[in-house]
Amino acid sequence: MEIIHLSYPINKAAELGLNAGVSIAIGHFDGVHRGHQNVISEAVKQARIHGLQSAVMTFHPHPREVLGRGKHYYQCLTPLERKTELFRMLGVDIVFVMDFDQSLSAVPPDRFVNDILRGLGVSHASVGFDFTFGHRGAGTAELLAELGAPDIDVHIVEPLLVKQGFKVSSTYTREALENGDxxxxxxxxxxxxxxxxxxxxxxxxxxxxxxxxxxxxxxxxxxxxxxxxxxxxxxxxxxxxxxxxxxxxxxxxxxxxxxxxxxxxxxxxxxxxxxxxxxxxxxxxxxxxxxxxxxxxxxxxxxxxxxxxxxxxxxx
Structure with missing residues (x-):
């Protein structure tokens, strides 16, 4: 598995040595919980079906650390190096670690798709149902599908439900740990x-x-x-x-x-x-x-x- 660190604006796919198209799962993925695993597994599956490289794009540091203006002290479920280990275990070929800074935070949704995803040669993207992206989180999973058409196929993964209808999430995991559950x-x-x-x-x-x-x-x-x-x-x-x-x-x-x-x-x-x-x-x-x-x-x-x-x- 290859780990590529990126900052905005990014180098193009050819400059990064990417010779095939990319099927990518996008998200912060703190915890790499079972819901995240479904999103990543979908990207890996599509890569195998279409002869693409499977990839994950994660963001570091967490946006809250950059945009919180000192009010938030972010505590993680899985630090970056552990996340990459878990991505590898899920069969991922490439991990793109996007440097989340003020420059990236100001990128509008259309530029995120055109400059970053198309720049990396993405032809399939897998995201969670509650995925947001772009300046002030203006982009949704549905907007990503709209902006990606016709060359980027977007698969929106539905939430994974557990007991009593609760959805698997990083927030739910944090609450369970804080309660000793x-x-x-x-x-x-x-x-x-x-x-x-x-x-x-x-x-x-x-x-x-x-x-x-x-x-x-x-x-x-x-x-x-x-x-x-x-x-x-x-x-x-x-x-x-x-x-x-x-x-x-x-x-x-x-x-x-x-x-x-x-x-x-x-x-x-x-x-x-x-x-x-x-x-x-x-x-x-x-x-x-x-x-x-x-x-x-x-x-x-x-x-x-x-x-x-x-x-x-x-x-x-």
């Missing part, structure tokens, strides 16, 4: 929610009470799941380990204003992993964070949480 988030994504970070030194108290933890310094501003305790799978050096993770303020020890931290206790593991990059997958929510009256109460609860986590992970 890991089962729903996993169903929407089609895989466990995950974060990646570097193991850093903490206060060392976990080791003193018999439960050493890997304290995570996250690599990106991820959507933060509900504060509490989770059954997790920890990936490092290509291997998976079971564990329990606390996401919270460590209220038993800390006083005053502090920020949330993630610390994972990995079962049957005693290697020195400081400085290592690890990925944590959230498998189940066990309980909300709470404050304990003594260290003994805390130790007892950690033992109980670990037992629950082991039972959950034994069947996952």
């Amino acid at each position: 890991i089962a729903t988030a996993t169903d929407l994504l089609g895989r466990p929610y995950e974060v990646t970070g570097t193991v850093v030194h903490g206060d060392g108290r976990g080791r003193t009470i018999g439960f050493p933890t890997a304290n995570l310094q996250l690599h990106h501003a991820y959507v933060a799941p509900r504060l509490g305790v989770y059954a997790v799978k920890v990936w490092m050096d290509g291997a998976s380990y079971n564990g329990v993770l606390n996401h919270g303020m460590k209220p038993t020890f800390n006083k005053g204003e502090i920020v949330p931290v993630m610390e994972a206790h990995v079962f049957q593991f005693d290697k020195d992993i400081y400085g290592k990059s690890i990925t944590v997958q959230f498998m189940a929510f066990i309980r909300p964070e709470q404050k304990f009256g003594s260290i003994d109460e805390l130790i007892g609860q950690i033992r109980s949480d670990s037992k629950v986590a082991e039972e959950i992970l034994a069947t996952s």
Whole structure:
């Protein structure tokens, strides 16, 4: 899979070395959830039918970071490098990463189609039913089909519905995580929610009470799941380990204003992993964070949480 970074105005297809037509899925695709997967799979299918190169166009950074005037701090479900991995797994040949800046944000819908899509040699475009594009989001999926005719065939993918008629979306996924509803988030994504970070030194108290933890310094501003305790799978050096993770303020020890931290206790593991990059997958929510009256109460609860986590992970 090839990754091509673009900024507006773009180079033409021939200058980019694109020798065949392109079937493209367009969107930010944060989460690459099951609805996004349907949009991308449609582009891949059309590419195979018509002998085209399959592609995804995503935008970086998120438009909210550029247009929010400092009022929005964007938290992602999937950072760019993870998104590209997921695109590759879906059979995509090319990922176009469009630099979203003030220049691109001012492009009207007709110029987006003529300058960018036709410039890239697009002959098929796949988008979600709620897709918007162009200056102030003036373009809709229907307008894209109108502007693309007759040389760009546009397929509008209908929403994917789940339990109780809710549509799969990044917003729904975020809400599920913020509520600690890991089962729903996993169903929407089609895989466990995950974060990646570097193991850093903490206060060392976990080791003193018999439960050493890997304290995570996250690599990106991820959507933060509900504060509490989770059954997790920890990936490092290509291997998976079971564990329990606390996401919270460590209220038993800390006083005053502090920020949330993630610390994972990995079962049957005693290697020195400081400085290592690890990925944590959230498998189940066990309980909300709470404050304990003594260290003994805390130790007892950690033992109980670990037992629950082991039972959950034994069947996952």
